[in-house]
Amino acid sequence: MSANEVETFVGIDVSKNTLDIRIEPASESLQVAYDDPGVKEVCHRLVKAAPALIVVEATGGLETRLASTLLAKGLPVAVVNPRQTRDFAKATGELAKTDRIDAAVLCRFAQAIRPAVRPFKDAETRELDELVSRRHQLVENRVQETLRLGTAASRMLQKSLKSHIIWLDKQITTLDDDLNTRLRNSDAWKAKDDLLRGIPGVGPVTSVTMTAKCPELGQLNRQRIAKLVGVAPLANDSGKHRGKRFVWGGRADVRAALYMATVSAIRCNPTIKAFADRLKGTGKPAKVVIVACMRKLLTIMNAMVKNNTPWQPENA
Template structure:
């Protein structure tokens, strides 16, 4: 991939996308955010030597476009909006419009294109099976949020209305059971081998496995440092001059980190290797929270190695 390639920034909205192409001939254009618009944009980019396309994650509005562009062979990076904001601030760019945001993303693409670790920004192309699994995982998450909200309302609602809330809770639980059944069946039918591999690690259950398959397709494709940074469990330095700041984890994929946290909590009880590692860290004076994050990182990097090699969990190898 040549560093002289043109770069493309795409600001995604619900109805349309603003596109900025930077290179020998810079241009800006707007397309509809639908199948027809995606095809038109892909056709416009095909004749160009596109080095990288960058867009922000926008709650799902970008998903179909990213897949459409990837399907034509274009390298696409979907980044955290905070990364784009931080980059814009570093450039002294305070104005915010769709066109300005698209240009900022194109300039960020030019920077990323020169990085040795560019690969970690490129998400593998999701096929229809993985897209459907991602939709099921997302819907399950939405139902859990709705259920939590109803339970919170129950505490501040007059008793005469409790029956109404309880009826809604029952309906949500029924939907939750149905979605989880679909999710497990879909994983078993289409990702059975990978699911079995992941669940061979004590602590990783059906939900954790399905979420990783759907939302962490880079698993097994990156090295241990890259996968830890991507998820947000890699300790980041905070040093300046002679002072040494506390290392802390930040950023990354929140939903993956959340299921990894739950899996690790279970692993510290039932996975001998993770349990021994956790106890050793606490015995060394580490705070429980710090020790748990270290265990999250260990579990993640071990799962990453397992997927890369195709070998299931082996407690004789993955000892603390």
């Protein structure tokens, strides 16, 4: 781009039935239906505009269809956390909230912050992601039903709960078999799965979660991957004050799988166990130890996938 050319930025507010688009510096706003013709119209318009960046909020999966289609067209799309854009709107004095205003805020956010472009997930990876999310939902439902069974008084309610728990168990088993088959039938996924499962403490659930929900694994440095997942300690300093470091944000579903793997690794992985024991010996609180071990395990995973190197305790 020459010095005289002006970059174009786009903000898109996604709702169930409509898409509100704001394009700057053209000061152009439009609204289309969120259906196939509407998405096609947006793609046609934005391909012509050739924006430097398009920002879309994460809205519980509603944004996936639009973002995937735009990415497939070669357009730069960043899917951002709604909390970030809401804080940005308040910081700029924009307290009102409508779909049109939100699109304008997203456009200004794109210009000022320039968040990283989201890596493109192909159809198979998106489907794997959805199945992993579905498994998580079923497991949560099983936990809730098991808790209800513990307090159920009537036999009829107990029978109903037991029947539902059995059904959930079968559904989870079927999903696990499907996920494992998908991983083993893909050369790329199989290679990553073999590497991750070779780490003591990392099981099939953690492996498939990292594959589906953290495709950046092996593509970023250790600082960026830790921040992406949400296990990087953030500073809280001001002047001479040195506050406690804390972790915040990131991908909760990835972090949950990493937590369970770390709990197991502290018991059976000599590298992580020695690291945890060393931290405990210095008086670190239990939560600090577990988060530090999560980051250590994530760093090992990232390096192994990046270098295509199997588990080697002496190098970890």
